[in-house]
Amino acid sequence: MRTVVFDLDGTLADTSGDLIAAANVCFRDMGYGDVLSVEKDAGVALRGGRRMLTEGLSRLEVLDEATVTKYYPILLEAYGGAIATHTVIYDGAMEAVETLKSRGYGVGICTNKPEALAGQLLNALGVREAFGALVGADTLPVRKPDPLPLQETARRLNGDPAQTLLVGDSDTDRNTARAAGVPSVLVTFGPSGEDMAALEPEALLHDYAALPQVVTALIGQNTN
Known part of the structure; x- marks a missing residue:
């Protein structure tokens, strides 16, 4: 997968x-x-x-x-x-997640937030069940930009770590994907969006509506 x-x-x-x-x-x-x-x-x-x-x-x-x-x-x-007082999910993010799942991709989260807090936040936002795996900063002995958390997330999704893609917003995410030998897509609508192009990811994402097409272009369609 x-x-x-x-x-x-x-x-x-x-x-x-x-x-x-x-x-x-x-x-x-x-x-x-x-x-x-x-x-x-x-x-x-x-x-x-x-x-x-x-x-x-x-x-x-x-x-x-x-x-x-x-x-x-x-x-x-x-x-x-007070974990979700001001927090908002970016426009179109969950729609993109559901589209990817409908096309057979495994979808998970790899974050440098402690796993318990990440799970608490996702539950508070009502989206935890949308993701098949969650790996946090303390799930493994190492965190991003070490490639192991990304690879472990793919494994927990019953996927091939060599056929995954990381969507992120920082040099940490870019370096994680590079270390794992897989593509990265960096979003440009976050607070540091103007800095993403200089990191030379495989793709920049300006709108979540474009993500499914970007994913197919970079890692292919799921055939399982």
């Missing part, structure tokens, strides 16, 4: 609002107030919790790795407590 694997944050859904809110819980606890904003820092948010803490503390000129380590679990707890 050929498979299509999606990143989550910034690819299937814009999660930046809830991530930034969780980071600001930490900064307020430190006594600094809200340091990050959705308008300026959505791209930072989609790089994950540690990156947000690092960016905020650097901006305040008080960066200390011990503080990042201390507050990371606090950030995760805050995020888990």
